[in-house]
Amino acid sequence: MTRFLLLGLTLHITDYRSPTIxxxxxxxxxxxxLFYGMLGFTYEVLFTSASDFITRxxxxxxxRGYSSLWSFFIYGTCSFCGEQVYVITKxxxxxxxxxxxxxxxxxxxxxxxxxxxxxxxxxxWDYTHFSFDLMGLIALEYAPFWFLAxxxxxxxxxxxxxxxRCVSETDGNGNEIKID
Numbered sequence: 001m002t003r004f005l006l007l008g009l010t011l012h013i014t015d016y017r018s019p020t021i022x023x024x025x026x027x028x029x030x031x032x033x034l035f036y037g038m039l040g041f042t043y044e045v046l047f048t049s050a051s052d053f054i055t056r057x058x059x060x061x062x063x064r065g066y067s068s069l070w071s072f073f074i075y076g077t078c079s080f081c082g083e084q085v086y087v088i089t090k091x092x093x094x095x096x097x098x099x100x101x102x103x104x105x106x107x108x109x110x111x112x113x114x115x116x117x118x119x120x121x122x123x124x125w126d127y128t129h130f131s132f133d134l135m136g137l138i139a140l141e142y143a144p145f146w147f148l149a150x151x152x153x154x155x156x157x158x159x160x161x162x163x164x165r166c167v168s169e170t171d172g173n174g175n176e177i178k179i180d
Contacts (some may be wrong), residue, residue, distance in 0.1 A: 017150035026161050027091020033080050039156070040075020041067055043149075070117060078109040086157045094151060095151065111137045152160060 027035070046064030053060055082105055089098055114137035117123035127133040132140035 003170070013045060029080070032083065032160055033076050035160070036079035036083075037072040037076025040079060041072045044071050044075070047069075068122075070113070070122060074109060074113045078105065081105065081109075081151065082153060083157045083161070086154055087161070090154070098154070099147045099151045103147045106146040107138050107143075111135075114138070137178075146166065 014129075044067040047065070049063040049065030049068065052065075053063060082102060086098070086107065088103065093101070114123045114125065114135075118137075119133060123137070123175065126136045127139035128136035130139035130141050
């Protein structure tokens with residue numbers, strides 16, 4: 001029996017040569033791209049509502065977050081590429097070097113996306129009021145945030161790519177045995 005679950009989250013296949021073995025594959029690339037976009041969009045809304053609350057001296061209790069629909073695509077594609085970088089570098093680079101790599105990726109992605117969006121008057125951010133901005137498209141003041149966000153994202157990558165991928169087998173009594 002083959003079952004496809006919502007949005008390609010998992011593909012469940014029973015092997016008829018040995019009917020007690022099940023293979024569960026990780027979520028499809030399309031699902032992960034969509035998930036990363038929604039996650040990044042949510043992060044941005046939460047971040048902007050918290051930062052506005054703090055900058056307004058804890059006086060605005062409406063917690064209005066905001067973003068742009070373009071952020072969905074920017075975060076989705078950047079995180080998907082970050083996932084590929086993580087898979088390649090997780091056993092080759094230290095945690096600190098990977099964090100720096102994610103920081104560089106985030107700034108590069110934000111800068112290039114901002115340059116393109118500015119051509120169509122669609123760039124929703126402007127960092128010119130920061131002391132260390134580059135063309136108003138990136139602000140070096142956010143470096144610690146991007147460094148930590150990239151490392152946090154690794155736990156998401158691990159969950160989506162490793163935790164959801166499992167092979168299980170049942171013994172003669174119907175008890176499940178996990179196999180990696």
